[in-house]
Amino acid sequence: MGLFNKKNAKINTNGDARSSTGSSLSASSGLKSPPLTARNSAGFSPSAIDVSLPAPPDPTLDPAAYLKSIFAVRARCGLVYQRAKRNQLAHFDVDGSKFGETAAYLVSILKRDYAPDYDKIPAHSRWSHFEAGGRPRVDQLLQSWPSSVDVQERTRRLIDLFLVSVLLDAGAGTKWSYKSKESGKIYKRSEGLAVASLEMFKAGFFSSEELEPCQVDVEGLKRLSLQQLARGLQVSEDNPIAGLEGRAGLLSRLGDALKNSALFGREGRPGHMLDYLLSHPTTQAASVPIITVPTLWTVLINGLSCVWPSTRTQIDGVSLGDAWPCSSMPPSPPRLPWENIVPFHKLTQWLCYSLMVPMTKVMKIHFAGTELLTGLPEYRNGGLLIDTGLLTLKDKDANRGLAAYRDNAMQKGQPNMEVVPLFSTDDDVIVEWRAVTVGFLDDLLVEVNGILGLSGQDKLSLAQLLEAGTWKVSNHDAQDKQTTMLTSSRAVEN
8 A cells, every 4th residue: 555664663652551661651650741942843744754654463373453453454354345446245246337427526525525626524523523513613722722731732622522522422323413502503413422421521510620621631520420411412312312321431431531541541531542652662752643543542442441341342352342243255165264254343433534634733743654544334334335225235135124213213213214224233144235335435536536536645535535535425425314223232332
């Protein structure tokens, strides 16, 4: 893929967040990252810096570490995608003639909203959701803090906010909405959860410090009750939200994870990962700090490991999180236990995309290796492939899914209007669908850039295509078609 030149490697650590060896921030210290010095970034070109990324973990030696790494996501999904390009999937028929039409549709949306200023498309992240309704809420939040709050603390606070907001960003259901206390406007889905979490953050829901409401810390999370969370999200009998108890449990487990002072400081705040990252031996101090994506990844995948359900797929007793067996993986007898598993780590990738933005905007940090991140394998992006006819569910699976939907609709409080196939998160249909979504998003990016005539540094990044293309049309246009499959939990964690 030509990510970075790995010759003459200067960094031989994999940035494993399970150990703080070599970092100036130890488990017993309260040290923060070194104060920033004046920098002149004029003429700075990150591509001119020789940044070497670590090699992927060896799956033959440590398959669990490999399957939890960012390197494995695209590689493993690619094996399923190769079958899709030959129309040899177990659960879907693939109409290759629809690929060009899908790309052209995305191009029409991009031209409508951004032509000719495609460089103005922001990266896909939680920041954009906070601006629902066209209100620059994050900028307003930054402006509300006194000048005595330095740039590093401002960034820490945004990391606090963004991490909690992403963890709360699970499927809310079709009946829930949130009325902003500040504007009086009503928002739903991800945008509603973003606005709700921001207003809760400002009100001190996640902080244990009465005089410092705009932070997230261990004590604040551990004392947050289910009733308080329901109040903050405006949940009622007439305004139900899916998975309220799950969200409360997730935040409580986040409080446990934040007790790792090597990563999150003595205060147990997500924002203190900034200090860990800036002090890490893989971080380079050029005219701007350069942090590698694998270093950020290991902080999140290992530092937050106790947040995810322990009942997920395991290898050698290690829970892998969002990684699942898939029948469409190519056989390789004698197959080892890990060889049929496809990892996605959707929520961890969503965290990476989201946390990089405030660190880049406020601290001017550059992240090396962003090309390792994939398109997010979730129902919006995957739904586009179905709604445009690229993928069609095979009859036997469609009938099974519709039967499951009818059974589910008989339960009190469950939807019974949008008649679509229903599958559980671990169903082979869903795993295959998510895997080919990753592959198609990569190829759609190449096709879209080609149609637009963008090359070199002008090319759209995958994060830009997600933001202004696939996620946008699937979140609005495609949802109106009501043809996208449902899972029993749209919130595929980790």
